[in-house]
Amino acid sequence: MAELIAYYSRKGQNYFGGNIKTVEKGNTETVAEILQELTGADIFQIKQLVEYSDDYSKCAEEVKYDFENNVRPELDEYLQEADKYDTIYLAYPSYCGTMPMVVFTFLEEFDFSGKIIRPICTNEGSGMGKSEEDIKRLCPDSEVKKGLSIIGSEASDSKMKLEEWLKKV
Numbered sequence: 598m599a600e601l602i603a604y605y606s607r608k609g610q611n612y613f614g615g616n617i618k619t620v621e622k623g624n625t626e627t628v629a630e631i632l633q634e635l636t637g638a639d640i641f642q643i644k645q646l647v648e649y650s651d652d653y654s655k656c657a658e659e660v661k662y663d664f665e666n667n668v669r670p671e672l673d674e675y676l677q678e679a680d681k682y683d684t685i686y687l688a689y690p691s692y693c694g695t696m697p698m699v700v701f702t703f704l705e706e707f708d709f710s711g712k713i714i715r716p717i718c719t720n721e722g723s724g725m726g727k728s729e730e731d732i733k734r735l736c737p738d739s740e741v742k743k744g745l746s747i748i749g750s751e752a753s754d755s756k757m758k759l760e761e762w763l764k765k766v
Contacts (some may be wrong), residue, residue, distance in 0.1 A: 599681050600638035604629040604688035605700050609651030612721055613750040617653050624719045624749035629688050631756050632717070635763060638686060644673035645699045664693045669702040679707040684715065687732065690749065691720035695728045704735040712736075715766060716744035719752060742766055 606623030626642070633640050647670065649656040663670065687704075689696045696718075714732055718725045724746045733741045745762045747755050 598683045600636055600684045600686065601676075601682040602629050602632050602636070602638045602640045602686040602688060603643055603676065603703065604640070604686075605643040605690070605697050605703075606688075607649065607656070607690065609656070610653035611749070612653065614721055619651075623690070624747075624752035625688050625690050625717075627752040628717060628719055628747055628755050628759070629686075632686055632688070632759055635756070635759055636686070638684075639682070641676050642674075643689075643699055643703045646671040646673045660692050660697070663698045668698055669705065670699040672699065672702055672706065676703075676707060679709070682712065684713045685709065686715045686717060688717040688719070689728070691718050691723045691726050691728070694723065694726035695731050701731070701735065704732065709736045710738035712739045714739050714741045716741065717747060718744060719747050719749040721749055 604625050606626035606629065608620055608623045610617050610619050611624065629640060632638070649659045689700045714736060716725065716729055716732055718728055725744045729741060729744050747758060
């Protein structure tokens with residue numbers, strides 16, 4: 598059974614428990630790397646062709662525009678051989694109470710029928726939001742499992758939480 602970790606992450610200015618902090622690596626990327634270490638799964642970074650601004654305030658405006666206008670940002674790179682994977686770990690930060698719009702693009706681009714999707718959402722307290730429902734809507738012929746919410750500012754210390762989650766699934 599082949600597994601894939603597909604993740605979207607953003608470096609630059611990020612929100613950490615009430616403060617804006619500049620990071621070289623996004624929280625979700627950190628979680629994805631730990632998950633890869635634990636599972637040995639292949640990894641694929643979901644990237645936008647035109648990335649959001651590194652400036653947190655500008656990025657928030659760009660994100661809001663995309664959500665209000667139902668924009669599907671174009672992917673920078675496309676997943677090859679998507680059909681070889683049985684399980685997809687889908688990791689993303691919480692944007693507007695769900696996933697970033699580029700993750701919508703990713704899910705709509707490929708046929709994940711018959712696949713198991715295991716969502717992981719990094720956030721600063723908002724939890725999974727409605728992302729699990731959105732994944733189920735976008736991938737109605739997939740089995741979407743109960744997701745894992747990870748506090749983004751605790752991403753580097755998430756190994757134990759990921760191990761416990763993996764034991765349950």
